């Protein structure tokens with residue numbers, strides 16, 4: 001048999017498939033309207049409280065659940081995009097929402113990360129410094145700030161925004177991107193005037209002030225001894241102080257006994273975020 005392309009569906013077949021799509025669109029639209037009505041009830045319930053309706057931990061848990069059950073030709077990244085828009089529509093139902101971004105340069109990719117996460121309709125304003133972006137959130141002019149993920153290089157110069165975060169008024173609640181971070185991605189953290197909500201698989205950011213000159217190995221050792229697994233540790237010398245920013249596995253609370261066993265009294269939980277979904281995998 002010669003290789004032949006499958007015959008194009010006849011007009012009638014196309015019409016039948018489109019009728020099927022129309023029925024599915026109606027069903028999806030009905031479900032979206034129903035979902036939005038439930039979100040409106042959530043907005044009306046005083047139980048939720050807080051200054052922003054955003055719950056990144058809950059969003060992460062929903063996305064992980066959907067990705068785990070996902071099959072068929074719809075690409076996973078498209079599924080995530082669709083749900084990101086649903087989350088932002090739900091957030092808009094619960095009140096105004098705007099984003100204050102600081103990007104070290106127009107090419108740094110942070111503004112793009114914010115846009116991809118919060119969607120094309122969200123009000124996003126770029127600020128010249130992290131402090132200005134955070135001030136916009138503190139003043140209630142923006143709902144959240146998106147700032148460059150911590151890096152060792154800026155920390156030494158005392159320029160690190162995370163070393164001066166006004167916790168608990170402002171806290172880290174998410175890391176971007178949540179799904180499919182490409183190698184070399186700049187990474188960003190979302191800061192909000194609410195505490196992070198656990199997603200079931202989280203990382204906590206812990207800021208420690210150690211004695212002057214404390215070597216990195218001593219800090220890493222003390223964390224390990226306390227039973228705190230730290231996949232990443234940034235150490236910065238700022239004046240006389242040694243600041244250490246540890247990314248700890250799990251959702252750590254301030255009264256966690258493991259924190260009490262650390263040798264430094266100055267320890268601050270800056271927030272937490274859902275562990276990213278790596279690559280395109282669920």
Ligand SMILES: O=C(O)C(=O)C[C@]1(C(=O)O)C=C[C@@H](O)C=C1
Nearest residue numbers: 053054055056058059087090091
């Ligand atoms: O669960 C909530 O608290 C909601 O507001 C609903 C919802 C959603 O659409 O699923 C919307 C925004 C939040 O960031 C998290 C989840």
